Amino acid sequence: MVAYAKPAERNSSPKEKPALLIIDMVNDNLNPDHPNPITELAFRIISPINDLVDNFRKRGWPVIFATDAYHEQDFIFRGRLKPHSLEGTRGAEIAVDLDYRPETDIWLPKPRFSAFFQTGLENILHEQQITLCAVAGIATSFCVLATVMDALCHDFKVVLLEDCTAAFPRENHENILNVYRRNPLDPLLRVAASIDLDKFLF
Numbered sequence: 001m002v003a004y005a006k007p008a009e010r011n012s013s014p015k016e017k018p019a020l021l022i023i024d025m026v027n028d029n030l031n032p033d034h035p036n037p038i039t040e041l042a043f044r045i046i047s048p049i050n051d052l053v054d055n056f057r058k059r060g061w062p063v064i065f066a067t068d069a070y071h072e073q074d075f076i077f078r079g080r081l082k083p084h085s086l087e088g089t090r091g092a093e094i095a096v097d098l099d100y101r102p103e104t105d106i107w108l109p110k111p112r113f114s115a116f117f118q119t120g121l122e123n124i125l126h127e128q129q130i131t132l133c134a135v136a137g138i139a140t141s142f143c144v145l146a147t148v149m150d151a152l153c154h155d156f157k158v159v160l161l162e163d164c165t166a167a168f169p170r171e172n173h174e175n176i177l178n179v180y181r182r183n184p185l186d187p188l189l190r191v192a193a194s195i196d197l198d199k200f201l202f
Contacts (some may be wrong), residue, residue: 014201016132016157019062019125020052021115023137023144025098026067028084028091036084041166041173042138043097049136049164050099052194057104062128065094066119066137066147069109076112087111113143116150125156132157134197136164140173152189159200160191 030042056063068085069092070076077083085092087109094100094107108119115121125133133151135158137144144165151158160180167173181191190200 016201017061017128017130018056018132018134018159018197018201019064019128019130020056021121021133021135021137021147021151022049022053022063022065022098023115023135023147024068024085024139025049025065025095025137026085026091027093027095028068029138030095030097031091037168038138038166041168041170045136045138045164045166046095046097048161048194050097052134052136052161052164052197053099053105057101062106062124062130063104064106064108064115064121064124065098065100066108066110066115066121067092067094068143069111071111074111113146114150115143115147116154117146122154125154130156132159132200134159134161134194136161136194138166140165140167140176142167145176148189152185157187157200158189159197160189161194161197162191163193163195 030039053063069087070085071087072083108121110117110119133156135144135148148158148160162177177191180189183189
């Protein structure tokens with residue numbers, strides 16, 4: 001369990017209001033009986049994601065799960081990518097090891113890579129006066145990055161959480177992080193560990 005500062009320990013109100021976006025942590029990607037290349041790496045980030053979820057809930061900040069909800073005939077399956085996370089199937093449901101609570105959290109099935117694509121996420125964030133998106137989940141090089149870029153395009157600051165995201169092979173994950181560690185959009189886009197997130201909020 002990561003030790004985050006408690007709200008009462010802060011002497012000032014946050015300068016940002018964040019939302020936690022958790023991308024594609026679904027059964028089809030975290031099935032040990034039928035693993036795919038990213039499965040092992042995805043399991044490794046469950047604990048830090050759950051720690052961050054707990055921290056956000058305690059502070060009253062929104063936790064949003066955005067997950068693939070595809071159809072077999074979708075355009076994206078005309079290439080090498082095989083159908084998976086099909087809408088309405090157990091494989092497209094949030095993985096059981098994730099600390100998802102339907103009474104407090106938001107679950108947005110998404111028809112393409114970005115959490116913003118045809119999900120209403122932009123309106124949800126504006127309604128809650130969110131200014132910054134902390135992005136976790138898989139895969140760093142596809143759906144996570146698509147969400148990060150769309151967040152910026154919708155005028156939200158972004159923190160790409162290096163210890164709460166993964167891609168296969170791991171070198172792909174590291175390469176993406178390194179591209180954006182130093183970028184011309186800083187401080188609108190940052191790469192950071194989850195334990196350092198408070199530095200950008202207060």
